[in-house]
Amino acid sequence: MHTDMPGHQTGDITGRVADPRDRFAFGDNWLDFVELVDERRVAQAEASLTGALGLTDLRRRTFLDIGCGSGLFSLAASRLGARVHSFDYDPSSVAACARLRDTFAPGADWTVEQGSILDGDYTRGLGVFDIVYSWGVLHHTGAMWQAIEAASALAAPGGSLFISIYNDQGPASRLWWRVKRRYVHSGPLTRRALVAAGSVYFGARGTTAAVVKVMSGDTPGRARPRGMSARHDLVDWIGGFPFEVASPEAVFSFLYERGFTLRHLKTCRGALGCNEYVLTAPRG
Incomplete structure (x- = not known):
């Protein structure tokens, strides 16, 4: 398998976190957001998942939420029938996700824990999943291409990798x-x-x-x-820092070299924002 990482696409944007101050408190923002979650928001999240994945439900499927944040999309996946595993680097995000689970889906087959996609020991212990989901997260790790590589390795053969990455605007x-x-x-x-x-x-x-x-x-x-x-x-x-970006071509090429095929692409048409990808993992 090809292992070289592409260079960063915007010169000095590396996102590396050498100083502990160089990290936005994502979890504090999500803890505040969960107070707004209601059935309407959950239904919108469900529609976002099923629309991009091309599935009407997720029964008999496993769902990994990398950088779960508020836990809204983990909740949506659980409501759609998936067995869910959520993790986040930020303890406050873990707390937000657990609060959402306990409020809206008590007793669901849904694990919430702290972990980092950049921690190889942790990710090797996760196994593989039918759907690997990480929307707007991997570009905030401080090592985006390493994070994309690690996320892609968690998709089961023939499974789905659903990610979004900030668009490169030079x-x-x-x-x-x-x-x-x-x-x-x-x-x-x-x-x-x-x-x-x-x-x-x-x-x-x-x-x-x-x-x-x-x-x-x-x-x-x-x-x-x-x-x-x-x-x-x-x-x-x-406030979202670390911050890295990539063009759709760079993301597609990186994952194509690893055997993935593109199934869904939604771009921000060259503007500020995230490009969304759903790719199918190689079968072996």
Whole structure:
């Protein structure tokens, strides 16, 4: 099997975490988000999974959620009939996922634990899964290509690998790398200012009132596509570091060389955001 990793696609964006401050508190954001989860959001998450995977249910299938975050998609997979294993590097994310499981799916065949996709000893003990899912996670590990490699090894022969990776926008991505690193190295006032500036940049109504709502945490928790929250997604975007990116061609080539075939692709059409891939693992 080919093992060389491609070079990083945007020059100085390596995402390596040498300083413990160089990591966004993803779990704190997810612990706050789980308070918003309701049946409508769960249904949206279910629709996102079944639509991309091309399946109507997940019964008799195993589902691995790498970097489970809030646990919303683990919950969706469980509701669709899968046997679920969720893990996250961040203890607060593990707590958020466990809270969602205990609230919405008590007694489900669903394991939640702390672990890292970059820990070879841990991942070797997991086995393989019918569906390996990691949406918007692997580019935050500090070693994206190593993480993609490790995730792909967990897909059973003929199984599905469902990932999303930030789109490579060249110089714009390098600028966002600096914004995100500034966020994680700053105090509360600067962080709030960066989020407020982000709300204006992304057109959050473009009014002073909208900025005040974001800064106060009072932005309406309306559900976005996939059942997510506009406010929590904004904080995640502004602060999400480590941060790496890749073009669709780079991701596809990397996994094609490892025997994977592309089954589903949803791009952000060259804009800011994630490109979504579902690939079928080689059968042997």
